Amino acid sequence: MIVDNALYRNGVRVPLEADIADLRSVRARCDEPDSFVWVGLLDPSADELTAVADVFDLHPLAVEDAVNAHQRPKLEKYDDSLFLVLKTLWYVDEEDAVETGEINIFVGSDFVVTVRHGQGSELHGSRIYLESKKELLVHGPTAVVYAVCDRVVDAYESVAASLEEDVDEVEASVFAPERTDDSPRIYVLKRELAEVRRAVLPLRDPIRRASGGTVAGMSPNAAPYFRDVGDHLSRVAETVDNLDSLLSSAFEAQQARISVQQNEDMRKISAGVGLVAAPTLVGAIYGMNFDHMPELHWAFGYPFALCLMALSSLAVFVFFKKSGWL
Structure with missing residues (x-):
């Protein structure tokens, strides 16, 4: 379904009387320089996404990926638009489980369409944040891409912090005086780290390209913002690698102790x-x-x-x- 449909001009949201589902009416008002439309969808059906694609002339291959979801993070160019895929993560501490979702972003010169699958990383907060930062929102659709990436990567850091706590618990248990069997939990945590790695590692290349200001269709002036996201992403990648090594060492130590x-x-x-x-x-x-x-x-x-x-x-x-x- 369509969660929001907004018109922005010169970094400010323009009040609209049209219904959020009236995509053509809102798009028709995007006729001035420095204006763009941001449409947000949550778990849309194939018919809903096809209707959006007709209004914004989205490439059918990108639309197919967005409908099917379960894509790896990537940044691709189709004609005059970009298609970015992000994996969203959140942590369920009771189950030592990393749950995943997906965000697909269609970026054009005067529009952004975000398609969210799953419960993680809601984008309303990103929209509110951007609307309070006129100096950032004037970068147009690129600013939306940055805000979404920044929110997603911040969630990665939160997941990595939760995994660090669980790995610390495993290490304490392995070396505790009483006998424990931590092998099942070590296996579960290594599997969840692999899930995080599948979200983090492929995203580094798109963020690197955006931080270099070389992506056609994205404002080069936003490169410093993407470099900040890239730094956070690299920190998460290093944390995941370190935690994986610690779990391997803990498993070996437990086997030796047994x-x-x-x-x-x-x-x-x-x-x-x-x-x-x-x-x-x-x-x-x-x-x-x-x-x-x-x-x-x-x-x-x-x-x-x-x-x-x-x-x-x-x-x-x-x-x-x-x-x-x-």
């Missing part, structure tokens, strides 16, 4: 077997019932055998205790 714990368990089991083996040996020898065995008819033979069993177990216990097996 091996050590298993060795300790085996030593304790062996020591326990040794404690039982010594008296068992004495009992087995004196349970063979041969006629000519010593002490069989001795009055103190039974107490002597019991004492021998106890002393042998005590000797084994002292030995293992000194060696650290118990």
